[in-house]
Amino acid sequence: MARSVYHHRTPAFERIFEGCRQGLQWLFQTNHEVLTLSCSGTGAFEAIFQNFFSPGDTIINVGGGKFGDRWAQMATIFGLEVVSLSVPWGESIDPGLVQQALDNHPSTKAVVCVACETSTGTRQPYEALGKMLKDKADCLLIVDGITALGVWDIQPERDHIDVLVAGSQKALMLPPGLAFMSVSPKAWKANQDSRMPHYYFDLAKERATQAKNQTAYTPAVSLITGLQESLLMMQEEGLPNLFARHARIAKATRTAIKALNLELFSKSPADSVTAVKAPTNIPENSIYAGLRDRANLTIAGGQEQLKGKIFRIAHLGYFDELDILTVLSALEIILRQEGYTNFEPGASVAAASPILEEGFQSSST
């Protein structure tokens, strides 16, 4: 990425982009086209509402966090009728409620769901929704997989996902600025029927242009150069190992948090990020601020209604067993400094280590 920037209308760029397109289909485990867009994940969702719908169409949106709620808000702005299913933050939706909403709104054009709601660390049951929708010719399943793809085994065809979105800055280990989406034949059919205005995000045009290893407009060339490398790194590790690493680190984190006598926030925790209820006896946000200022480590606080109430430890992408042991060790120190002492020193590392052991293997084997 530090090399001089390629001119994108060149064979050199086309070779790199061709490799990326093949690598993305491998990572998405799909035969559907995977489009690359030069924008963040939110831009990809704007493209979705502009390209698969017409004003007045009804969609069902699964809420339950900052990102689920964002898609409802965005769809409303584009003139869609949104049936918002509210879910208590930190909980996954009962699929029966989605079925009920589909029965009450038979002309629904799509169900939108966030696979891992990053604001609460919660996994939503998109697989059950896929089974509901697979035989409905006119209703798409749109899944925000921004913190799911590349973390666990999520597959467009097997899980009946028509549009699956990912972002460069999460499991793909890149700086922010690229979004990716797989698009099913059913979704392309909806694209033909769409009457929503769009210009920059013209997915049919991107489809035709990207098939020739080009993009409709100037892409984020340096990020695409980096994408080539991160896909190679993922291929070297292999998908089973990649998924196992994330599952192992997530399990170790959850076990360690309990060993600190703290409570997980999510009732259905995802393997990408662990949300923890902050101890009530210490100042708001002092844990993530303490880790940032005194240990040079970045974790996150809560967002919106969870500000000051939770902290979140991300463990996806370029993150290994030693990283989580480092975070846990520093977390213990900061917790003590802030006045939370309801645990034995070393308890989190002791709880996490046996789970992480499998990740320590000689690289020569």
Ligand SMILES: Cc1ncc(COP(=O)(O)O)c(C=O)c1O
């Ligand atoms: C699940 C989820 N959806 C959407 C977004 C928004 O993506 P972006 O900030 O790339 O626009 C994020 C960002 O953290 C996310 O985690």
